[in-house]
Amino acid sequence: MKYSFASLLRNAFSYHENWQSAWRSPEPKREYDAIIVGGGGHGLATAYYMAKEHGMRNIAVIEKGWLGGGNTGRNTTIIRSNYLRDNSAQIYEHALKLYEGLSQELNYNIMFSQRGVLNLAHNQHDLRELSRRVNAIRLNGVDSEFLNPQQTKAFCPILNVSPNSRYPVLGASLQRRGGTARHDAVAWGYARGANNLGVDIIQNCEVTGIRQSDGRVEGVETSRGFIGAKKVGVVVSGHASVLADMAGFRMPIESHPLQALVSEPIKPMHDTVVMSNAVHVYVSQSDKGELVIGAGIDGYCGYSQRGSFPIVEEQINALVELFPIVSRLRMMRQWGGTVDVCPDASPIIGKTPVKHLYFNCGWGTGGFKATPGSGWAFAHTIAQDEPHELNAPYTLERFNSGYLIDEHGAAAVAH
Amino acid sequence: MLLIECPYCGPRDETDFKCGGEAHITRPEKPADADDQSWGDYLFMRTNSMGTHYEMWCHSHGCRRWFNVCRDTLSNKIHAVYKMGEPPPRVDDPTRSRSQ
Structure with a gap:
């Protein structure tokens, strides 16, 4: 059955109890x-x-x-x-x-949202590497642009761009076509x-x-x-x-635990994706309002599908430093997966x-x-x-x- | 948090250590004669066991010495810690494991 407004309306009359299963x-x-x-x-x-x-x-x-x-x-x-x-x-x-x-x-609505993806640079080396990447990516016909700290702040207002912060934001690359999907x-x-x-x-x-x-x-x-x-x-x-x-x-290949966590749901406050490879924290806000936060991998092999606590601690340190506004936010769920890392x-x-x-x-x-x-x-x-x-x-x-x-x-x- | 028993210093938290990857991988004996296949195997191919796994660790924030650990990669249980150069202990583990 094709999903459409007509099928939604038709099923509304039977209290949505007769939707057929999506696959056999x-x-x-x-x-x-x-x-x-x-x-x-x-x-x-x-x-x-x-x-x-x-x-x-x-x-x-x-x-x-x-x-x-x-x-x-x-x-x-x-x-x-990028x-x-x-x-x-x-x-x-x-x-x-x-x-x-x-x-x-x-x-099928995969809720693809092209809200832009920011990659942050925290030191001079990051900055040079980022500029090089932006140029290389554009030469390959992929959209990418460089933002200075003020432009970064304008694009993501909750970001701490103070020069006194532990991870100062010296610039960022932005891929506007990037984003998230369900x-x-x-x-x-x-x-x-x-x-x-x-x-x-x-x-x-x-x-x-x-x-x-x-x-x-x-x-x-x-x-x-x-x-x-x-x-x-x-x-x-x-x-x-x-x-x-x-x-x-x-x-x-070596298999490592990789973990992520989500916060309690809050009102919309973060309408893009921020990634910081240097401090291993990746943040977006889901449609439900939770902040979705990704961490780095554990340094040793594991199939346990759960990560170690020091990684979470490191990730939350970086998160609070980059986004002071979330310092009193509580984390709701935390989980891990097993990723296959190639040399x-x-x-x-x-x-x-x-x-x-x-x-x-x-x-x-x-x-x-x-x-x-x-x-x-x-x-x-x-x-x-x-x-x-x-x-x-x-x-x-x-x-x-x-x-x-x-x-x-x-x-x-x-x- | 893993509690790892350094053979020189005693038990310490995992944050004291750095994992150096799979243990008992030997460099080709005559490097000049080794072909691409054996170099690739030596440099990149890994056992990556699900279950009993033998790996190297360094007590990087302690005595800075290397040693070996036999750990279960599913349960994270540490079966044995032994010094470099010692033979790997045999572990009778009920979980799935592959020959090392």
């Missing part, structure tokens, strides 16, 4: 043309674009928990494409362009879109093994039995190394040593913003058995050839 919950078939392991935003987007752009219909998405219950539902929902490297700019900008039309395309809605919208194109979405089904013979994939062992597949795409973020281990190869802070999207087994991982702390672009490129990679030009550089082999896409310290420490 089918029993797994014996075999599929392709299986996507991981029902987060990236996996569902992949299935959607495989069905829509490449005409594949016999596809399943397998999720061990519930849709979008991993990092898709745990991030701070920031979307931007990356330094050419390869990064292309894939993140493609994602941002898809986001711009996504609510219409999916007939992260659950992105997963649900893609799930509904994929379902309407015939994709089977199977929840509560954990992959326990990857069956292969003669170096090619045959299917996956799951908690609900063996499911055959001609092709398997794995998009499991923090658990990429675990799945790679099942398939018999290693990944250059060069760029993802791996492509083929693996096993034929017809594909991996999409290593998005680290910043995968949400890339969801549509990642799905788009990965769908092409699986359907055509060769990478799309967007993800061609993002191979696993780059860690042997040395062709790294170094986003560390440039732009990608953030979400």
